[in-house]
Amino acid sequence: MCPCRLADGTFEFDRDIICPCHYRDPDVEEFGTCYCALYVRKDVFEGRTPIQPIPERRPLEKQLRTYEQKTVSAETKDGINTTETTVSSGIRLKLWYCKQCGYVVLRENPPYICPICKAKMKMFKEITVITHFQ
Numbered sequence: 001m002c003p004c005r006l007a008d009g010t011f012e013f014d015r016d017i018i019c020p021c022h023y024r025d026p027d028v029e030e031f032g033t034c035y036c037a038l039y040v041r042k043d044v045f046e047g048r049t050p051i052q053p054i055p056e057r058r059p060l061e062k063q064l065r066t067y068e069q070k071t072v073s074a075e076t077k078d079g080i081n082t083t084e085t086t087v088s089s090g091i092r093l094k095l096w097y098c099k100q101c102g103y104v105v106l107r108e109n110p111p112y113i114c115p116i117c118k119a120k121m122k123m124f125k126e127i128t129v130i131t132h133f134q
Helices: 011-017 024-031 060-067
Strands: 070-075 080-086 092-098 104-107 124-126
Touching: 011 060
Parallel strands: none
Antiparallel strands: 070 080, 080 092, 092 104, 092 124
């Protein structure tokens, strides 16, 4: 399976994200790397082309089915809500972004290393959502 995407667990449904996934070739051709940055073009490998964020090509309906989610908000005193997602397994997922390259991921904890720019975990910050203004 693709190390950067959650799988549904059904082989037929997840067939498109078995590494190398169906989206690898168009990503490498257009951006120089695949979504996970496991496959790169020669110019990227040699440092002549910088690594840039890769948009998600997997269809939204497949992403949504995988997460089977409901959103839970915990309001803070400043009017800023932290949006979390509860997956059917009970894991609370949060949105994290890499302060170095802008990569965004929905996980319980930030990744140890950014798959795009290779920044360490400390470069990730949780995304908070402002739901109302005071």
